Amino acid sequence: MEQGLLLAAVLFCIGLGGVLLRRDIIFMLLSIEVMLNAAGLAFIVAGAKWGQADGQVMFIFILTMAAAEVSVGLALIIQMFMKFKSIDTDVASTMNG
């Protein structure tokens, strides 16, 4: 139980570090995937601890959310690449209202 939650926390922190440190937007999206996955792992561990199916149900919802988020995010990356010819986030640092 504790080990599982610890693993989820470590994976989440790796993903968070990835979002904060990387400047490549594809890597930022990958790190967000890692973080979502760690959250799902925490749900599964807690569900297994109590022997209830709720944890797995929540994992399925996280999976749904991740799929929707990734499709929109990748479309945004393609749009950004067409506009700036680069996927570096520093290029897209100005707003245009």
Next chain:
Amino acid sequence: MNTLFYIASALAIIATAKTVSSKNAIHALLYLIVSLLAISVIFFIMGAPFAAALEIIIYAGSIMVLFVFVIMMLNLGSAGVRKEDGLFGRHIWVGPSIISIALFLEMLYILIHQSGAPVLMKEVDPATVGKLLFSKYILVVELGAFLLISGIIGAYHIGQKDKVIHHRFLQNENNNS
């Protein structure tokens, strides 16, 4: 069983760290897939076989295919110029292969010693998950359907290219507005 859990979690942490720290996007994807496999083994050990299967099918299957698709579509940097024989160099696939072989051996061990090795916690079978999903959480399932359809439409809308207007009249109207 605890040893298996520790091995799988160490592999998951290594693969995830390599994902975040590697330079090439395709290498990062390979390591992320391996990390998902490791987490799936952990789910299996935890007594959640349905979640383990979903992790492989949806995460490592469809979401990673989306990523590969986009990375190949963008055709980044020197990837197009690079020689093709360099694509299958040893340094690309050795790391992920070693980790996945270790995971495969663990899986074999679990399957062979099934009776002798109790799962870490109580197993929750897919039928229970399905019953709960479509009774208590039915509203959330429908909200998930909303989310997915809006995701599809949003991705289609955002991903389309700028329209090129050939007609003279429409072109003027576009400029005026």
